Amino acid sequence: xxxxxxxxxxxxxxxxxxxxxxxxxxxxxxxxxxxxxxxxxxxxxxxxxxxxxxxxxxxxxxxxxxxxxxxxxxxxxxxxxxxxxxxxxxxxxxxxxxxxxxxxxxxxxxxxxxxxxxxxxxxxxxxxxxxxxxxxxxxxxxxxxxxxxxxxxxxxxxxxxxxxxxxxxxxxxxxxxxxxxxxxxxxxxxxxxxxxxxxxxxxxxxxxxxxxxxxxxxxxxxxxxxxxxxxxxxxxxxxxxxxxxxxxxxxxxxxxxxxxxxxxxxxxxxxxxxxxxxxxxxxxxxxxxxxxxxxxxxxxxxxxxxxxxxxxxxxxxxxxxxxxxxxxxxxxxxxxxxxxxxxxxxxxxxxxxxxxxxxxxxxxxxxxxxxxxxxxxxxxxxxxxxxxxxxxxxxxxxxxxxxxxxxxxxxxxxxxxxxxxxxxxxxxxxxxxxxxxxxxxxxxxxxxxxxxxxxxxxxxxxxxxxxxxxxxxxxxxxxxxxxxxxxxxxxxxxxxxxxxxxxxxxxxxxxxxxxxxxxxxxxxxxxxxxxxxxxxx
Amino acid sequence: xxxxxxxxxxxxxxxxxxxxxxxxxxxxxxxxxxxxxxxxxxxxxxxxxxxxxxxxxxxxxxxxxxxxxxxxxxxxxxxxxxxxxxxxxxxxxxxxxxxxxxxxxxxxxxxxxxxxxxxxxxxxxxxxxxxxxxxxxxxxxxxxxxxxxxxxxxxxxxxxxxxxxxxxxxxxxxxxxxxxxxxxxxxxxxxxxxxxxxxxxxxxxxxxxxxxxxxxxxxxxxxxxxxxxxxxxxxxxxxxxxxxxxxxxxxxxxxxxxxxxxxxxxxxxxxxxxxxxxxxxxxxxxxxxxxxxxxxxxxxxxxxxxxxxxxxxxxxxxxxxxxxxxxxxxxxxxxxxxxxxxxxxxxxxxxxxxxxxxxxxxxxxxxxxxxxxxxxxxxxx
Numbered sequence: 001x002x003x004x005x006x007x008x009x010x011x012x013x014x015x016x017x018x019x020x021x022x023x024x025x026x027x028x029x030x031x032x033x034x035x036x037x038x039x040x041x042x043x044x045x046x047x048x049x050x051x052x053x054x055x056x057x058x059x060x061x062x063x064x065x066x067x068x069x070x071x072x073x074x075x076x077x078x079x080x081x082x083x084x085x086x087x088x089x090x091x092x093x094x095x096x097x098x099x100x101x102x103x104x105x106x107x108x109x110x111x112x113x114x115x116x117x118x119x120x121x122x123x124x125x126x127x128x129x130x131x132x133x134x135x136x137x138x139x140x141x142x143x144x145x146x147x148x149x150x151x152x153x154x155x156x157x158x159x160x161x162x163x164x165x166x167x168x169x170x171x172x173x174x175x176x177x178x179x180x181x182x183x184x185x186x187x188x189x190x191x192x193x194x195x196x197x198x199x200x201x202x203x204x205x206x207x208x209x210x211x212x213x214x215x216x217x218x219x220x221x222x223x224x225x226x227x228x229x230x231x232x233x234x235x236x237x238x239x240x241x242x243x244x245x246x247x248x249x250x251x252x253x254x255x256x257x258x259x260x261x262x263x264x265x266x267x268x269x270x271x272x273x274x275x276x277x278x279x280x281x282x283x284x285x286x287x288x289x290x291x292x293x294x295x296x297x298x299x300x301x302x303x304x305x306x307x308x309x310x311x312x313x314x315x316x317x318x319x320x321x322x323x324x325x326x327x328x329x330x331x332x333x334x335x336x337x338x339x340x341x342x343x344x345x346x347x348x349x350x351x352x353x354x355x356x357x358x359x360x361x362x363x364x365x366x367x368x369x370x371x372x373x374x375x376x377x378x379x380x381x382x383x384x385x386x387x388x389x390x391x392x393x394x395x396x397x398x399x400x401x402x403x404x405x406x407x408x409x410x411x412x413x414x415x416x417x418x419x420x421x422x423x424x425x426x427x428x429x430x431x432x433x434x435x436x437x438x439x440x441x442x443x444x445x446x447x448x449x450x451x452x453x454x455x456x457x458x459x460x461x462x463x464x465x466x467x468x469x470x471x472x473x474x475x476x477x478x479x480x481x482x483x484x485x486x487x488x489x490x491x492x493x494x495x496x497x498x499x500x501x502x503x504x505x506x507x508x509x510x511x512x513x514x515x516x517x518x519x520x521x522x523x524x525x526x527x528x529x530x531x532x533x534x535x536x537x
Numbered sequence: 538x539x540x541x542x543x544x545x546x547x548x549x550x551x552x553x554x555x556x557x558x559x560x561x562x563x564x565x566x567x568x569x570x571x572x573x574x575x576x577x578x579x580x581x582x583x584x585x586x587x588x589x590x591x592x593x594x595x596x597x598x599x600x601x602x603x604x605x606x607x608x609x610x611x612x613x614x615x616x617x618x619x620x621x622x623x624x625x626x627x628x629x630x631x632x633x634x635x636x637x638x639x640x641x642x643x644x645x646x647x648x649x650x651x652x653x654x655x656x657x658x659x660x661x662x663x664x665x666x667x668x669x670x671x672x673x674x675x676x677x678x679x680x681x682x683x684x685x686x687x688x689x690x691x692x693x694x695x696x697x698x699x700x701x702x703x704x705x706x707x708x709x710x711x712x713x714x715x716x717x718x719x720x721x722x723x724x725x726x727x728x729x730x731x732x733x734x735x736x737x738x739x740x741x742x743x744x745x746x747x748x749x750x751x752x753x754x755x756x757x758x759x760x761x762x763x764x765x766x767x768x769x770x771x772x773x774x775x776x777x778x779x780x781x782x783x784x785x786x787x788x789x790x791x792x793x794x795x796x797x798x799x800x801x802x803x804x805x806x807x808x809x810x811x812x813x814x815x816x817x818x819x820x821x822x823x824x825x826x827x828x829x830x831x832x833x834x835x836x837x838x839x840x841x842x843x844x845x846x847x848x849x850x851x852x853x854x855x856x857x858x859x860x861x862x863x864x865x866x867x868x869x870x871x872x873x874x875x876x877x878x879x880x881x882x883x884x885x886x887x888x889x890x891x892x893x894x895x896x897x898x899x900x901x902x903x904x905x906x907x908x909x910x911x912x913x914x915x916x917x918x
Binding site: 065067228229231237238240241242243244245246395396398399400403406407485486488489490491497501502507 | 646647661904
């Protein structure tokens with residue numbers, strides 16, 4: 001493929017002969033970061049093997065275990081497919097067509113990412129569940145029953161609605177950065193618009209789509225709150241129950257987690273098979289092709305955008321606002337300090353993740369070595385390990401080895417970094433790929449050291465991408481539930497732990513304010529993420 | 538039970554709902570800082586409204602008669618009646634200038650495992666007191682040697698069934714059958730759990746929360762009382778009945794009130810909390826006799842052995858059994874008080890009117906076979 005050849009040349013230029021020593025240094029740092037974030041995995045493995053890996057087979061003999069495995073896989077499949085079917089058309093519509101109000105739709109389409117999926121799930125149950133608000137509204141019309149929201153379709157629907165923005169954002173980034181003249185060239189070669197799309201656009205944006213689909217798939221696999229609320233049996237629930245039930249051998253949840261990691265490995269393998277080389281992000285020009293005129297297709301397109309926005313934004317926000325004035329809910333008092341705690345740990349996690357992502361992403365963007373690939377891939381594993389498993393591993397690690405870290409904010413932040421580092425790595429890497437290595441080369445010939453060249457040339461160019469990555473980590477940290485519950489120090493309350501507490505007590509009204517604050521603060525980070533696009537576009 | 542009693546109880550439940558709403562509103566004002574510097578009085582510990590104001594002053598040892606709490610105390614709080622235990626801790630913090638309790642809320646069983654982990658390593662100590670919502674977790678923590686013996690002053694107010702020398706009950710929680718009064722008459726509800734699994738009337742009509750800790754205790758009690766085979770059969774029959782599955786027992790009770798299901802298995806106070814949200818909800822409680830369906834479990838406290846503030850922790854446990862705290866537990870959490878000088882609210886059957894199975898609560902920590910069975914029958918996984 002021409003692109004990969006071009007990439008090879010670029011990489012060769014980047015890690016040219018003169019940079020051997022710097023390349024080695026970078027490799028060491030990247031490897032160290034990968035080792036650091038793999039730590040919980042190692043702990044997990046040690047635990048499981050202490051328990052006895054021989055029990056691994058036993059896992060399959062439990063009736064229902066196979067069902068759980070199949071359920072998890074089916075869910076991942078539908079969520080991934082759904083995210084692509086929603087995210088890609090939205091990205092194409094907002095980038096390449098004359099859709100009215102494209103700017104507004106871009107923001108609207110990205111915003112559902114700020115709504116935690118478990119908040120989405122319980123607002124959906126409230127709105128569409130039996131005897132929910134929708135059923136109440138329809139009752140006077142003589143409609144007795146609405147289709148049940150629980151089960152696979154409810155779980156998949158909620159997860160699609162709140163994770164498709166991953167696909168939307170990555171596809172959009174790919175569309176914005178690819179060379180529009182290629183499409184025009186194809187058109188001049190007498191390809192139809194559809195054929196040009198298929199033969200030129202699709203291969204160009206495929207890595208972007210798969211990168212987003214991977215994030216969505218891993219999210220679906222590791223989410224606990226949504227399937228639990230929507231009553232669909234998946235892996236995470238089995239682990240969660242085993243982890244907090246008395247009498248279950250300590251190693252058992254770890255063993256279950258390893259089984260889940262096996263599934264993760266398969267997903268990662270599939271992704272690298274489909275996704276090919278992310279290098280297709282590389283683009284020298286950013287000239288846009290002529291906008292596609294929608295004509296009468298404008299109306300169905302607008303209806304599609306509005307339907308997605310209605311379900312993914314209007315429903316949860318509407319329900320939360322309805323809850324605001326529910327009576328009899330006032331046992332809890334909400335203190336702003338709780339929101340401030342959330343912001344503090346999320347900022348710390350974003351900074352730490354960005355700092356660690358730079359060497360990994362920089363190295364994997366510029367090197368084809370095994371170390372680069374392995375380091376890059378290892379960072380993804382933490383993302384796929386459910387928060388509850390990371391929590392478990394880190395409690396064990398801190399009580400057993402580094403007791404001074406036990407029940408401290410730094411350990412909590414470390415858990416977030418392990419979970420969300422790949423988001424920073426992904427964004428930083430694609431930014432680095434877009435920087436012409438010749439610029440760094442020029443700086444080097446002008447006598448700059450490798451780090452000097454990085455600081456003065458590369459960093460300013462990738463800064464918007466880095467900021468977007470940091471914002472994404474901030475956003476997901478704000479929403480993270482299980483690790484937060486397990487690792488928060490005594491008396492340290494955050495928005496999610498507060499929401500989970502009052503929701504468990506059935507005080508939906510008390511959950512409304514913190515949930516709205518959470519969504520509001522998270523929405524601010526979306527500004528940074530979208531601003532990065534303007535730079536790209 | 539006569540129809541007359543049922544009606545009374547229904548009125549009571551409805552009234553309690555209304556009372557809760559207004560009573561809690563008052564509580565927020567207090568906790569919100571309006572009454573900031575003032576020392577809480579009995580009225581602050583007690584719920585308010587007509588039902589509660591008729592109550593006699595609680596007997597037992599008043600906080601005023603106990604030595605002052607002084608210093609800092611860390612509490613592992615397992616669950617906690619939907620935030621009410623936190624409110625009680627806040628009241629203690631306000632009551633004493635020189636006392637500050639800090640707490641971490643997580644499921645009891647999770648905290649029990651965490652304490653076990655901490656106990657395995659001598660250098661890690663996070664909490665002084667473990668306040669758990671079930672006896673199983675308390676026994677578990679005591680069994681791994683993580684607790685220390687309570688003083689006789691702390692143990693003496695509580696009946697033998699609800700204490701050991703390592704932990705004492707603070708509030709009673711009875712298993713119950715919340716049922717929808719539009720779907721079932723009181724006489725339709727059997728007084729044994731076995732019937733729910735076999736009678737056609739309950740086909741497609743029941744709900745439970747199989748991942749919930751209290752449910753595990755319930756099934757464990759059934760195993761201990763009726764044996765493995767009978768319990769397994771009961772679970773399988775319930776699945777055949779098409780029992781609906783919920784996340785927690787509040788949702789079970791709420792779905793009963795919604796008419797989504799006709800009846801369910803849940804702890805007694807969830808139905809009252811549902812009524813706190815909607816006082817006209819068609820929900821009422823029934824109790825079975827001499828079987829797991831009427832198990833009385835306790836929320837209780839123990840002092841952790843690694844704490845270097847054991848005297849303060851012990852004194853704190855005595856405060857939980859004070860007249861004021863027990864009145865709080867009865868009138869705000871709707872749990873059964875653990876000291877005889879404080880009555881449960883309204884016409885809830887008193888704790889000795891219930892007919893729980895004869896089971897050593899300590900044995901409820903033996904959950905592993907229960908989980909295996911649940912998994913085997915396909916309920917958990």
